[in-house]
Amino acid sequence: MTVRPTRDREQEPRRDPGGAAVEPAAVTGERTAGAWRLSRRWRRAALVLHLLSAGAWFGIDVIVAVLVLTGRFASDVEVRSLAYRALAEFAALPMLLSGLLCLATGLLLGLGGKWGLVRYWWVAVKLALNLLLCVLILVVLQPGMDAVADYGERLLTGSPSSGRVRTLFFPPAVSLSALAFATILAVYKPWGRLRRERGSA
């Protein structure tokens, strides 16, 4: 009788008695001989950086959401102006850098472990989300920041048209939702493999 691995065993990294993930390729032998993989120490270092960058990214998004809400709803016009100018000055670059660090460490963890980049749905979807968010920061968010700073300055001298800033709720809302979803994917690792690998049938 052939005993097939359970769905969970196939997806979850094995754990040592202390609960730490044991380097998957070493215990499953899934990799072909000579394939590059991270040592346990480097995998842990990459995972720490991955978690820190994802956490920083999430935190920056929360700050952006607070600034957007302050700019829109604060009663003091000086506070509103300051919120928009701070947003224009500080938001996009730290967001992009943490997104790129999250992407780079994610690539390292995927390529250097058993997960791969397009072997499991949860990794492939996270990769797509991370790329999409970084592109949106570069193509949509960053180019609009001059107009936001300008609006912040004009608030002090009159009542400028709020065309551009009205849509500012979307970037933090979309990004926070996508990052929360990516975190859920990382923890639950759902949906299994993209395709069955040879020998696993």
Ligand code: HEM
């Ligand atoms: C979109 C933003 C991302 C967030 C919020 C995120 C979040 C996380 C979290 C919370 C974990 C820890 C899960 C655990 O240990 O149980 C994790 C692990 C992991 N992530 Fe990400 N991630 C992101 C992007 C990526 C990308 C783009 C890739 C691959 C290209 C990736 C690949 C991985 C891999 C392979 C692991 C497992 C590491 C291991 O235990 O060996 N992640 N991620």
